[in-house]
Amino acid sequence: MILGDRSEVLRALLPEFADGVQLIYVDPPFMTGRTFRVGAQDASATSIAYRDIWQNDLDGYLQWLYETFYYLYHLLAPDGCLYVHLDWRATHYARVMLDELFQSPARGGGLKNEIIWHYQSGGRTQRAFARKHDTLLLYAKSSDYTFHGERVGLRRGKEKRNHMRKEVDENGQTSWTIRSAGKLYRYSEDMTMGLDDVWSDISHLHQKDPERTGYATQKPAALLERIILASSEENDLVLDCCCGSGVTPGVSEQLGRRWLACDQSEVAISVTLARLLRQNRRNVFALQSVKMIE
Numbered sequence: 654m655i656l657g658d659r660s661e662v663l664r665a666l667l668p669e670f671a672d673g674v675q676l677i678y679v680d681p682p683f684m685t686g687r688t689f690r691v692g693a694q695d696a697s698a699t700s701i702a703y704r705d706i707w708q709n710d711l712d713g714y715l716q717w718l719y720e721t722f723y724y725l726y727h728l729l730a731p732d733g734c735l736y737v738h739l740d741w742r743a744t745h746y747a748r749v750m751l752d753e754l755f756q757s758p759a760r761g762g763g764l765k766n767e768i769i770w771h772y773q774s775g776g777r778t779q780r781a782f783a784r785k786h787d788t789l790l791l792y793a794k795s796s797d798y799t800f801h802g803e804r805v806g807l808r809r810g811k812e813k814r815n816h817m818r819k820e821v822d823e824n825g826q827t828s829w830t831i832r833s834a835g836k837l838y839r840y841s842e843d844m845t846m847g848l849d850d851v852w853s854d855i856s857h858l859h860q861k862d863p864e865r866t867g868y869a870t871q872k873p874a875a876l877l878e879r880i881i882l883a884s885s886e887e888n889d890l891v892l893d894c895c896c897g898s899g900v901t902p903g904v905s906e907q908l909g910r911r912w913l914a915c916d917q918s919e920v921a922i923s924v925t926l927a928r929l930l931r932q933n934r935r936n937v938f939a940l941q942s943v944k945m946i947e
C-alpha cells in the first residue's frame with residue numbers, strides 16, 4: 654500500500670511491474686468540483702478525504718488523466734484488463750485517450766466494454782433527466798485478455814426476459830427456446846446467462862450500510878467482486894492507484910489475488926489499512942512516497 658501521487662508511484666513501479674499487472678481498476682476524481690470528506694459531507698466533518706477541484710481547468714484535468722492512463726497502460730499485462738470508472742463529465746474524453754493508447758488492431762486490443770452502472774441513489778434535478786449512472790470502460794491490450802463471464806453470470810430462472818418461448822415440462826422445469834437461422838436453441842432455467850453491459854443490480858452503499866467506512870465516494874464491494882472474478886485468476890496481481898477506502902485491495906484479498914494500492918490521501922491510506930486489518934490481513938506494508946514506513 655503506497656501513499657503518494659499516482660504518477661510518482663506508478664513510475665516507481667514500472668521497472669519491476671511493467672507488463673506485469675493482470676487487472677487494474679481505477680476510480681479517479683470525476684472533476685466534480687467538490688471537496689470530499691470522511692463522515693458527514695458538510696463542513697462539520699473536519700477530515701478532508703480529497704479535493705476534486707480543478708479550477709475549471711479541463712486541460713489540466715485531462716492532462717492528469719492522460720498521464721495516469723499512460724502509466725497504467727505500461728503496467729498492464731498483455732492479457733490484462735483495465736477498468737476505468739468515470740461518469741458523464743469525462744467518460745468521452747477518457748475513451749479518446751484510451752483508444753489512442755490501446756489501439757492495436759493486429760493484436761485485438763482496445764475497448765471491450767462500456768459498462769453502465771445504473772443506481773437509484775442521490776438527488777434528482779428538475780432541469781434535466783436524473784443522472785443515475787457511472788460508466789466503466791474496459792480496455793485490453795490484446796484479444797487474449799482474461800474474461801470469465803460464466804463466473805459472474807445470472808441463473809436464467811423462470812422469469813420472462815425477452816422474446817423466447819417458455820416451456821414447462823411434466824416435472825415443472827422451465828426451459829426457454831428460440832429459433833434462429835433455422836436452428837432451435839433451448840436453455841433451461843438452471844443455465845447461467847452471461848451478464849450484459851448494464852448493471853442495475855448493485856446499489857450504491859446507503860448511509861447505514863455496514864460496509865460503509867465513512868469515506869466519501871466509496872464503491873460497493875459487490876462491484877469489485879464482479880470485476881475481479883470476471884477479469885483475473887487467483888494469485889493474479891491487481892492494482893488500484895486511487896484506492897480511496899480500499900475496496901479494491903480488500904476484495905482482492907478476499908478473493909485470493911495479490912494487490913498493489915495507492916492513494917495520495919493520508920486519510921484514504923488509513924481507512925484502507927483499517928479495512929485490511931479488520932479483514933485480518935496483518936502483514937500489510939504501508940509505503941510513504943514510495944519509501945517503506947512500516
Ligand SMILES: C[S@@+](CC[C@H](N)C(=O)[O-])C[C@H]1O[C@@H](n2cnc3c(N)ncnc32)[C@H](O)[C@@H]1O
Pocket residue numbers: 657658659660680681682683702703868870871872873894895896897898899900901915916917918921
Ligand atoms: C473516487 S475516489 C476513489 C474511491 C474508491 N474507489 C473507493 O471505493 O473508496 C478517488 C480517489 O483518488 C484519489 N486521488 C486523487 N488524486 C490522486 C493522485 N494524484 N494520486 C493518487 N490518488 C489520487 C483521492 O484521494 C480519492 O481517494
